[in-house]
Amino acid sequence: MGRAPCCDKANVKKGPWSPEEDAKLREYIEKHGTGGNWIALPQKVGLKRCGKSCRLRWLNYLRPNIKHGQFSDVEDKIICSLFASIGSRWSIIASQLPGRTDNDIKNYWNTKLKKKMMAMNASPQRKPQQMTLLSILQSSTSSSTLSFRDSNNSYYHPQGSFSYSSSLLSGNNSSVSASADSFFQAQESLGVKCQFKDSISNNSTFVCNNLSHAMEPEFGDATFVGANHLYSVAEDTTHKLMFSNAASGSVSGWTDKQNGLWEQNPLDYGDLEEIKQLIGTNNSCNNNFLFDDKKTEERVSYY
DNA sequence: AACCCTACCAACCGCATCAGG
DNA sequence: GCCTGATGCGGTTGGTAGGGT
Numbered sequence: 008m009g010r011a012p013c014c015d016k017a018n019v020k021k022g023p024w025s026p027e028e029d030a031k032l033r034e035y036i037e038k039h040g041t042g043g044n045w046i047a048l049p050q051k052v053g054l055k056r057c058g059k060s061c062r063l064r065w066l067n068y069l070r071p072n073i074k075h076g077q078f079s080d081v082e083d084k085i086i087c088s089l090f091a092s093i094g095s096r097w098s099i100i101a102s103q104l105p106g107r108t109d110n111d112i113k114n115y116w117n118t119k120l121k122k123k124m125m126a127m128n129a130s131p132q133r134k135p136q137q138m139t140l141l142s143i144l145q146s147s148t149s150s151s152t153l154s155f156r157d158s159n160n161s162y163y164h165p166q167g168s169f170s171y172s173s174s175l176l177s178g179n180n181s182s183v184s185a186s187a188d189s190f191f192q193a194q195e196s197l198g199v200k201c202q203f204k205d206s207i208s209n210n211s212t213f214v215c216n217n218l219s220h221a222m223e224p225e226f227g228d229a230t231f232v233g234a235n236h237l238y239s240v241a242e243d244t245t246h247k248l249m250f251s252n253a254a255s256g257s258v259s260g261w262t263d264k265q266n267g268l269w270e271q272n273p274l275d276y277g278d279l280e281e282i283k284q285l286i287g288t289n290n291s292c293n294n295n296f297l298f299d300d301k302k303t304e305e306r307v308s309y310y
Numbered sequence: 311a312a313c314c315c316t317a318c319c320a321a322c323c324g325c326a327t328c329a330g331g
Numbered sequence: 332g333c334c335t336g337a338t339g340c341g342g343t344t345g346g347t348a349g350g351g352t
Contacts, residue, residue, distance in 0.1 A: 046337065098340060114319050
């Protein structure tokens with residue numbers, strides 16, 4: 008036995024909404040709110056619509072501050088980055104793009120962006136560029152890309168810079184007391200903010216912009232949870248820094264420092280290979296490391 | 311002008327989860 | 332703890348507009 012339908016399907020109107028229906032629904036909700044009960048709403052409003060249909064119409068079309076139309080490059084990048092890291096969790100992605108609805112983003116992805124990504128992937132692979140860390144820093148615009156600056160004690164993140172010095176890198180440390188094999192860890196939530204704290208003292212000693220920093224002894228590497236990846240950064244005594252995907256263990260994007268030059272994966276939209284795999288396998292959540300399966304914590308409230 | 315194809319997007323459907331009794 | 336109705340989410344469908352032949 009299946010579950011009971013949410014409404015009497017024989018008596019509800021389906022298909023496109025008329026301007027009159029829109030006006031009725033908008034007027035009612037603006038006046039009275041949803042009342043926390045979408046099922047009962049159509050009757051109160053005087054609409055022959057299913058409650059779910061009303062909810063969808065409101066959330067995707069009528070609700071204030073909805074942004075329709077062209078997606079910007081920045082939005083493209085955010086979508087791609089997030090898709091690469093969390094898969095097709097459109098409501099979460101939508102929560103990072105004010106004014107955009109999950110439905111909108113989903114449609115945009117399925118009709119345009121996915122093809123764009125595939126086209127980019129099909130184009131001849133560009134050779135990794137050799138560039139100084141400073142130039143990487145300067146060219147880095149993606150909100151989800153983590154970058155490092157090879158100046159004495161500075162690391163850089165596109166959303167804010169912070170200073171970090173360990174004795175490995177600079178020989179001294181002015182801001183925190185870190186041992187030679189200190190470990191630092193950064194967590195970034197969905198490309199929006201990143202906090203560091205000193206895990207030895209448990210102090211948020213150098214929160215710089217939206218970064219915080221945790222330091223632990225005994226480990227010679229670091230972990231970044233970025234919007235794209237969980238990154239590992241390994242340090243050794245020769246000042247080698249290496250980014251790798253901590254989830255898969257594979258090195259991604261960055262290679263060793265060589266003669267003061269660094270190689271950067273020429274990737275602008277997150278990890279294309281990963282996106283390609285996601286598209287290909289239709290497996291959207293394999294590498295979801297930011298969320299557990301309990302959806303409660305990810306739920307996004309619209310109203 | 312008629313037909314076909316493709317892209318786009320609003321809306322639907324079914325399932326998972328939540329929350330209250 | 333179980334049951335049931337409500338809600339939220341993501342996949343999919345179907346209608347339509349626009350361009351090409």
